[in-house]
Amino acid sequence: MKKFLIATFLFSFIAAGCAGQSSTTNNNQASGQKASGGNSEQVKVYTMSEIALANSAENCLSVVNSKVYNLTEWIKKHPGGQKAILGICGQDGTEAFTKQHGGGAKFVQTLSGFYAGELAK
Numbered sequence: 477m478k479k480f481l482i483a484t485f486l487f488s489f490i491a492a493g494c495a496g497q498s499s500t501t502n503n504n505q506a507s508g509q510k511a512s513g514g515n516s517e518q519v520k521v522y523t524m525s526e527i528a529l530a531n532s533a534e535n536c537l538s539v540v541n542s543k544v545y546n547l548t549e550w551i552k553k554h555p556g557g558q559k560a561i562l563g564i565c566g567q568d569g570t571e572a573f574t575k576q577h578g579g580g581a582k583f584v585q586t587l588s589g590f591y592a593g594e595l596a597k
């Protein structure tokens with residue numbers, strides 16, 4: 477009986493120890509994965525007031541469909557003229573862009589090359 481009690485005690489001690497160890501290891505792994513995943517997926521989030529400040533030919537941010545684009549380099553290259561792009565710097569250009577270009581693949585693809593981040597909700 478005494479042996480049985482000692483065996484039971486030892487068994488529960490070892491079992492508890494193992495459980496403790498493995499959960500610690502899991503926690504470490506989970507936080508490790510989170511940290512590395514977070515770093516590689518960092519997306520810049522802009523507020524509308526930050527975008528409003530970028531309203532010039534030297535610094536042009538615009539929003540199309542809730543995504544933020546840095547169009548500074550595109551101003552001088554735009555086949556439809558500089559004014560069209562300058563007109564949407566520092567503001568939401570969704571309506572102007574969509575009215576002119578719709579959802580045409582060519583335009584959407586060009587636009588995606590200037591992706592800078594997301595608009596804060």
Ligand code: HEM
Nearest residue numbers: 554555556557560561564569572573576577582583586587
């Ligand atoms: C926001 C980012 C914009 C991008 C990425 C963009 C892209 C383009 C591209 C690639 C072309 C050449 C099309 C071709 O060669 O077939 C073009 C032309 C043109 N764009 Fe834009 N555009 C933008 C905004 C605008 C805006 C806001 C307007 C006017 C309000 C505008 C007016 C025009 C006009 C008039 C043309 C020439 C005619 C045409 O091809 O439709 N664009 N744009």
